[in-house]
Amino acid sequence: MSLFHQIKFLIRKELMLEWRSRYALNGILLYVVSTVFVCYLSFREISNPPTWNALFWIIMLFASVNAITKSFIQESRGRQLYYYTITGPQAIIISKIIYNVLLMLLLSVIALGFYSLVFKNPVGDPLFYMLSVVLGSISFASVFTMISGIASKSGAGGSLMAILSFPLVIPLLIVLIKLSKNALDGLDRSVSLDEIAILLAINVIVITTSLLLFPFLWRE
Amino acid sequence: MNKSWWKILAIVLVLFSITGGLLFPVPAKPILNESIRNIHFHVPMWFAMIVMLLVSFIYSIKYLNKGDENDDLMAVESANVGIIFGLLGLVTGMVWAKYTWGEPWSNDPKQNSSAIALLIYMAYMVLRNSMEEEQKRGKISSVYNVFAFPIMIVLLFVLPRMTDSLHPGNGGNPGFNTNDMAPELRPVFYPACLGWILIASWITTLRYRIRKQENLIS
Incomplete structure (x- = not known):
């Protein structure tokens, strides 16, 4: 079976598992909504747009760590052995990244919707802000997937996830906040091309290193 | 003797850069004044850190390819030394910034980035300690x-190049433009960089050998 087919099957498997239990999906959606609500009750209103932006990304950061941590930890040892016999490491990591990107997109759309509902939405260029959210979802998913693989192999599991991934995700976060700030202020779109290029470049680097390194990790 | 020439060179270069850095004439610039001498002590720390982290990266790749346990020891020890030099670079920079920029932490992108880089390698150490086997x-x-x-x-x-920084060589310029540096500084600055890199490598090899012996005993 070609790599493409394997990836397709693995993604379908992830979606099906998720749909059958729905506990993880609902859990993480509830997590985002209640975090936004906690923020709303503590802030009441945010008059300063940069603060609005920063708070949104902080919520997204924590939600995505929580959403993606489980992507390797939930797999039992027996099931991993089974994958080992039927597919290659590349297929597994690519399918996990794609699945996590989908999950993050859903998560961020719901988060942004609810966030703009309770806090008034000051975004000047909504379409471009949406683009930054999409890029953010892809970036978070690509970094966190590999880190969750690493964290799941070490004994400590979930508790290591945050300290391993936060320093690595900060460069992305800096660029994302700048990009979304430009969209927030409604600046001309050509101003932000540099940021988009950097984000894409970091993503390419992260995904290629994941592809190269995962074969060493998964047999452990 | 033929193996220790670079250690002697390291001592000579660092001693030279300390005396030269403190005593040689420097260009009198406004605000900077005599504090410009810090360049001979602050910047070489970063060079040493980057070199040690690069060594750690290379040895990690070697370990993944061959699985030789000594490569892993070398990777962890060079990362350790890199962290120490990074901390020294941060401290020397902060002391200097207190008197030149007005505050020890001035929200400078390079300063923030280097602090995050240290966090990454400390996380690496925590990850290592979480496993026994x-x-x-x-x-x-x-x-x-x-x-x-x-x-x-x-x-x-x-x-750091995408934003304005208080450090030289940002906002579009190449990071390290040799033309920017006053000619009086160069004869001390280059030996200082080389000397500290050699000192860092020396410390790394010492620690590596200690760890290897410890492994043999246990």
Whole structure:
């Protein structure tokens, strides 16, 4: 079976598992909504747009760590052995990244919707802000997937996830906040091309290193 | 003797850079004044850190390819020394910034980036300590090291250039423009960089040998 087919099957498997239990999906959606609500009750209103932006990304950061941590930890040892016999490491990591990107997109759309509902939405260029959210979802998913693989192999599991991934995700976060700030202020779109290029470049680097390194990790 | 020439060179260069850095004439610039001498002590720390982290990265790749336990020891010890030199670079920079920029932490992009880089490598150490079994520990932490290094390079060398910084060589310029530096500084600055890099390598090899002996005993 070609790599493409394997990836397709693995993604379908992830979606099906998720749909059958729905506990993880609902859990993480509830997590985002209640975090936004906690923020709303503590802030009441945010008059300063940069603060609005920063708070949104902080919520997204924590939600995505929580959403993606489980992507390797939930797999039992027996099931991993089974994958080992039927597919290659590349297929597994690519399918996990794609699945996590989908999950993050859903998560961020719901988060942004609810966030703009309770806090008034000051975004000047909504379409471009949406683009930054999409890029953010892809970036978070690509970094966190590999880190969750690493964290799941070490004994400590979930508790290591945050300290391993936060320093690595900060460069992305800096660029994302700048990009979304430009969209927030409604600046001309050509101003932000540099940021988009950097984000894409970091993503390419992260995904290629994941592809190269995962074969060493998964047999452990 | 033929093996220790570079250690002697390291001592000579560092001693020279300390005396020269403190005594040689320097250009009198407003605000900077005599504090410009810090360049001979602050900047070489970063060079040593980057070189040691690069060594750590290379040895991690070697470990993943061959699985030799000594490569893993070398990777962790050079990362350790890199962290120490990074901390020294941060402290020397902060002391200097207190008197020149007005505050020890001035929200400068390079300062922030280097602090994050240190966090990455401290996380690497925590990851290592979370595992007992040697082979597993070596493999997983090597994977993290190799994964983190390219992101750290982006963080240290690309992102600071996109914003204004108080450091020289930002906002579009090449990071280290040799033409910017006053000619009086160069005869001390270059030996200082080389000397500290050699000292860092020396410390690393010493620690590596100690660890190897400890492994033999236990």
